[in-house]
Amino acid sequence: MFKLLLIEDDKTLFHEIRERLTSWSYEVYGIDDFSKVMEEFTAVKPDLVIIDIQLPKFDGFHWCRMIRTHSNVPIIFLSSRDHPTDMVMSMQLGADDFMQKPFHFDVLIAKIQAILRRVYNYSAEQIELKTWCGATIDFDKNLVTNDTGSIELTKNEIFILKLLIERKNNIVSREALINSLWNDKHFVSDNTLTVNVNRLRKRLDELNLGHFIETKVGQGYIAIEEDSHD
Incomplete structure (x- = not known):
């Protein structure tokens, strides 16, 4: 079972995404203290990270930089802002994909499946x-x-x-x-x-x-x- 870390402060959206992903047999973890994202990341050791750009304390770009100093784990960004520069910045920081809110859950699941299949099947060889x-x-x-x-x-x-x-x-x-x-x-x-x-x-x-x-x-x-x- 793949472990996913969902860094999303909108509790309603978090629970909705977690419910959908759990139904696809993913193990989904969240963040309780948004000043300690790296501590949660280290404890969970996720196979993939989904992170919102707008977060309390520090934004998603900050945490992406921090994660990339320790790991090449796949990262998908979520954003409610309609700024093309958000996607460019995400990719420049090493993200694997980007999704604009609101999004269709089937698209998110398809992206997750494609990334996990590519990264872990490929790495297993x-x-x-x-x-x-x-x-x-x-x-x-x-x-x-x-x-x-x-x-x-x-x-x-x-x-x-x-x-x-x-x-x-x-x-x-x-x-x-x-x-x-x-x-x-x-x-x-x-x-x-x-x-x-x-x-x-x-x-x-x-x-x-x-x-x-x-x-x-x-x-x-x-x-x-x-x-x-x-």
């Missing part, structure tokens, strides 16, 4: 190490290492990198990436993919690898091998 542009990539540990150093990527970032490297020197369409990541393109803004790829590039820049992920306008993205880039 013992994936061999691969090399790309002089770097060693450990898909099991989400690590990219070269002579410059080592970085740990989020689940979305490593998944995008895996898809691109599997078809290196070939364009992977935006539609194929969206469908692989979120299962249903109808529920995902095209900008969500752009934000995720840009975040991946920014992380890879720490190892001087970001420029090997190229954008093909109107088509998709391509992972270039080092000798093909010259």
Whole structure:
């Protein structure tokens, strides 16, 4: 049974979401003291976090930053505000998905199922190490290492990198990436993919690898091998 941590201060909505998720056999935990979210997170050790942006004490962005300093657990943001920047900020902080309130519960459940299936089925596989542009990539540990150093990527970032490297020197369409990541393109803004790829590039820049992920306008993205880039 997967454990979900639902960080939502609207008690009516919290109980409604928990009831629906419990009926799908998820174990759902909440927050009693919103100044001690990290203590609850550490105690629960959830498989996925659902977090509202507007919270008492500190907002959801703050707690996302805190969680990301300790864990790559999947995170879904909820927001009642109609601000496009909320979604962009969520993805930049390492969230896996974003939902605007009010939302349909079936959509939330579909997103949760897709993320859990992608993250934990994928992580359960013992994936061999691969090399790309002089770097060693450990898909099991989400690590990219070269002579410059080592970085740990989020689940979305490593998944995008895996898809691109599997078809290196070939364009992977935006539609194929969206469908692989979120299962249903109808529920995902095209900008969500752009934000995720840009975040991946920014992380890879720490190892001087970001420029090997190229954008093909109107088509998709391509992972270039080092000798093909010259």
